[in-house]
Amino acid sequence: MLTSENDSLLARYRFACSLAESGGKLAYEFYQQRDSLQTLHKGSDLQDVVSRADCEVESFVKSRIAEAFPNDGFLGEESGTADEGKSVLWVVDPIDGTSCFLNGLHTWCFSLAIVIDGEPVIGVVYDPNHHELFHACKGQGAWLNDQQISPHPATTxxxxxxxxxxxxxxxxxxxxxxxxxxxxxxxxxxxxxxxxxxxxxxxxxxxxxxxxxxxxxxxxxxxxxxxxxxxxxxxxxxxxxxxxxxxxxxxxxxxxxxxxxxxxxxxxx
Incomplete structure (x- = not known):
C-alpha cells in the first residue's frame, strides 16, 4: 500500500506529465505563428532571446500549479521566484531552445522538474513537434510515453x-x-x-x-x-x-x- 507521502509524490507526477503536454501544446500554437512574435534579448547576449510565447506559456503553467498545489513553490526561467525556501519547488522552462523555436527548428521542448526537500524527484521533458513525453519520478523508472527507457549500451x-x-x-x-x-x-x-x-x-x-x-x-x-x-x-x-x-x-x-x-x-x- 502506498504511503501518503508516495500518494502526494505520484499525484504531482501525474499532474506534471499532463501539464507538460498542455504547456507544450500551447507553445506549439505559438510556434505555428512564430513569424509574428515579438522577441527581446536578455541583457547583452544576442543569442539569449525571449518571446511572448515564453512568457505566456510560463504564466499559464504557473497559474495551473498554483490552483492544484497552492502551497508549492515555483521557479520559472521568465518570472523567477520568491519560493526557494518551500519544501516543494516546481522548476519550469516553458520553451527550452527559444532560438530554435523562433527560427523554425524542431529542436525545442517544454522542460519541468520538481524538487522536494532539496532533492530532484520528478523530471519531465515534452517535445510537441514529435509528440514525445519523457518522464521520470523517483522510484518509478524513466519513460518515453508508455515505454520504459535506459541509457545507451556503448562501453566507450x-x-x-x-x-x-x-x-x-x-x-x-x-x-x-x-x-x-x-x-x-x-x-x-x-x-x-x-x-x-x-x-x-x-x-x-x-x-x-x-x-x-x-x-x-x-x-x-x-x-x-x-x-x-x-x-x-x-x-x-x-x-x-x-x-x-x-x-x-x-x-x-x-x-x-x-x-x-x-x-x-x-x-x-
Missing part, C-alpha cells in the same frame, strides 16, 4: 554520439578541452540548441550522454532525474547552490560516465 565514447551544449555564460576554455578529448578518443558529438531535450535523448539511449559546463536549473534538472531513473549516473547538480546559481551537467550510463568525468574541467560534486 567511440560507440555512439555524445550530446554537448554551451553558452556565453562560460568561456571556451571551459568547453573545448572536453571536445578535444572526446574526439581524440574516437567519439563524436551533436548540439541541437536544447540541453533539456538532449539530456532526455541521453536517458533514452539515443545519445551516449550529455555534457554542458553550465546549465540553469530549469534546463538541467529534468535530465538529471531522467538519467538517474533510467539507470545511469549524473553529477550532484544541486551542490554548491545549484538551484540558485546553476551548475555543470554531466550524465551518462554507468559504463561511460567515469571516462567522461576525467575530461570535465569544472568540479563535479
Amino acid at each position: 565514447v567511440a560507440g555512439g554520439v555524445m550530446g554537448v551544449g554551451t553558452s556565453h555564460r562560460v568561456s571556451t576554455e571551459d568547453f573545448l578541452p572536453f571536445l578535444d578529448q572526446l574526439l581524440q578518443h574516437g567519439g563524436m558529438f551533436v548540439r541541437n540548441g536544447s540541453g533539456a531535450l538532449m539530456s532526455a535523448w541521453a536517458a533514452a539511449g539515443r545519445l551516449i550522454g550529455y555534457y554542458e559546463p553550465h546549465m540553469n536549473p530549469w534546463d538541467g534538472l529534468p535530465g538529471i532525474v531522467l538519467m538517474r531513473e533510467a539507470g545511469g549516473i549524473t553529477n550532484d547538480y544541486l551542490a554548491a547552490e545549484g538551484i540558485a546559481r546553476g551548475n555543470v551537467v554531466l550524465l551518462a550510463s554507468e559504463k561511460i560516465y567515469p571516462q567522461l568525468k576525467q575530461w570535465v574541467k569544472q568540479p563535479l560534486l
Whole structure:
C-alpha cells in the first residue's frame, strides 16, 4: 500500500506529465505563428532571446500549479521566484531552445522538474513537434510515453554520439578541452540548441550522454532525474547552490560516465 507521502509524490507526477503536454501544446500554437512574435534579448547576449510565447506559456503553467498545489513553490526561467525556501519547488522552462523555436527548428521542448526537500524527484521533458513525453519520478523508472527507457549500451565514447551544449555564460576554455578529448578518443558529438531535450535523448539511449559546463536549473534538472531513473549516473547538480546559481551537467550510463568525468574541467560534486 502506498504511503501518503508516495500518494502526494505520484499525484504531482501525474499532474506534471499532463501539464507538460498542455504547456507544450500551447507553445506549439505559438510556434505555428512564430513569424509574428515579438522577441527581446536578455541583457547583452544576442543569442539569449525571449518571446511572448515564453512568457505566456510560463504564466499559464504557473497559474495551473498554483490552483492544484497552492502551497508549492515555483521557479520559472521568465518570472523567477520568491519560493526557494518551500519544501516543494516546481522548476519550469516553458520553451527550452527559444532560438530554435523562433527560427523554425524542431529542436525545442517544454522542460519541468520538481524538487522536494532539496532533492530532484520528478523530471519531465515534452517535445510537441514529435509528440514525445519523457518522464521520470523517483522510484518509478524513466519513460518515453508508455515505454520504459535506459541509457545507451556503448562501453566507450567511440560507440555512439555524445550530446554537448554551451553558452556565453562560460568561456571556451571551459568547453573545448572536453571536445578535444572526446574526439581524440574516437567519439563524436551533436548540439541541437536544447540541453533539456538532449539530456532526455541521453536517458533514452539515443545519445551516449550529455555534457554542458553550465546549465540553469530549469534546463538541467529534468535530465538529471531522467538519467538517474533510467539507470545511469549524473553529477550532484544541486551542490554548491545549484538551484540558485546553476551548475555543470554531466550524465551518462554507468559504463561511460567515469571516462567522461576525467575530461570535465569544472568540479563535479
